[in-house]
Amino acid sequence: MxxxxxxxxxxxxxxxxxxxxxxxxxxxxxxxxxxxxxxxxxxxxxxxxxxxxxxxxxxxxxxxxxxxxxxxxxSVSPSISSCSGNRQVSTDRPPKRSVDLLELGLTKRRNCHRIVVLGAPKVGKTNILLRFLGKDFEEQYEPTTEDFHRKLFHVGGEAYQMDLLDAAGERDFPAKRRLSILTGDTFLLVFSLDDRESFDEVCVRLNEIKDAKAKLLNSKHPARPRVVVCGNKADIAAPRAVRRSEVTEALGEDVAFFETSAKDGAGTEAAFRALAALSGLPDETSPSRHQLVSILSYQAMRVGPRGWRGGSRGFGAPCAAVDPLARRPSFTSDLRLVLKSSTKHNKHERCQIQ
Incomplete structure (x- = not known):
């Protein structure tokens, strides 16, 4: 049919x-x-x-x-138990632009710091930063032109902002590198323990930092710069090209030096704590001392309809978030910042970038 x-x-x-x-x-x-x-x-x-x-x-x-x-x-409502006491949080919608706590009036100038990372290629700068951002080690090497990261913290009822600038692409551009140095508050210098030339470059960069800051402050004897030096690749079995005694002799005993391994994390926590201490930041900004949350959760829990919420309504435990939309301020903005700072310290001269 x-x-x-x-x-x-x-x-x-x-x-x-x-x-x-x-x-x-x-x-x-x-x-x-x-x-x-x-x-x-x-x-x-x-x-x-x-x-x-x-x-x-x-x-x-x-x-x-x-x-x-x-x-x-x-109505995505992730539960951050360690930070909000099992309180459900509405994250609304993803951010359309980067979060600058200082511009938004959500923190104080003294709580915002820029860390500039300098060093030769292939010494592990990117992977050290990944450790700080709470990300995994990357085996495959890719040359870095320039990386800019922003990590936002909430510790003890206050908000902190840490900008990290990897100025690897400025290695062959002295004027741009000098501008980055002048806008930096704290510096992380990285060399490889199996590469003597990379250590020599760190010594040159340290002198550049001292000279630039002296020029900016118009002082022949400025305060020692806030510098942390990492001798990376401590995990390798090859003979070391640089000994600790040589580092101390070349850089001085007042420079914080750590042997690190970005691959297995050895020594990185101590280096991060030293960066925090030099920057005047709480020790809880070290990766092992805070809970890492998404930027959406951070905004939803900290920024309410009337602006910044007080510490009593915010997180209980230290928390931090990485801003995925963070971009380095323009060179024009950085230049204006340098000129403003130079005029503040010296009313008759302007700071020379070159």
Whole structure:
């Protein structure tokens, strides 16, 4: 017997309604009413024509799906138990621009610091920064032109902002490198323990930092710069090209020096604590001392409809978030900052970049 191609196929109404209930999570009388009005009932009170559903009810299905997607975007509620006491947090929508706590008036100038990272290529600068940002070690080497990272902290009821500038691409551009040095508050110099030339470059960069800061402050004997030096790749089995005694003799005993391994993390925590101490930041800014949360959770928990929430309403434990949209300020902005600082210390001369 041949089957008529135009024969109508019927499905139970309850099955269609169950599909809507599974999508919405509730029994919505409005959806049920619209569905029954838009679809013609077949002979028998319990069946519905598929052909009619495809024309009238698919619009309803699309509307329900669209509303569900909006709800998912607007009501994501991650629970950060260690930071908020199991309080549900609404993250609303992703940020459209980077978060600058100083520009937003959410912290003080003394709580914002820029760390400039300098050193020869292939010494592990990027992987050391990844350790600080709470990310994994990257085996494959890719030359870095310039990296800029921003990490936002909340410790003890106060907000802190730490900008990290990896100025690797400025190695062959002295004027740009000098500008980065002048805008830096603290410096991380990295060399490889198996590469003598990389250590010699660190010595040159240290002298550049001292000269630039002396020029900026118009002082022949400025305070010693805030510098931390890392002799990286301590995990390698090859003979070391630089001994600790040589480092102390060349850099001086007042420069903080650490033998580190970005691969297994040895020594990096101590170097980060030294950076925090030199920058005047709390010890909780070290990676092992705080909980890492998403930027959405950080904003939702710290920034309310009336602005910055007080410490009593914020996190209980130290927390931090990495801003994925952070970008280095323009060279024009950095130059203005340097000229302003130079004028503050010396009313008759301007700081020379070159």
């Amino acid at each position: 041949e089957v008529n191609a135009t024969e109508k196929i019927y499905l139970p109404v309850d099955g269609i309604l169950e599909m809507f209930h599974s999508l919405t999570g509730r029994h919505d009388s409005d959806i049920t009413h619209s569905l029954l009005q838009g679809a013609a009932l077949a002979p028998g009170p319990q069946h519905l024509k598929v052909s009619n559903i495809s024309k009238t009810s698919m619009g309803i299905i699309k509307t329900v799906k669209g509303r569900l997607k909006q709800q998912e975007k607007g």
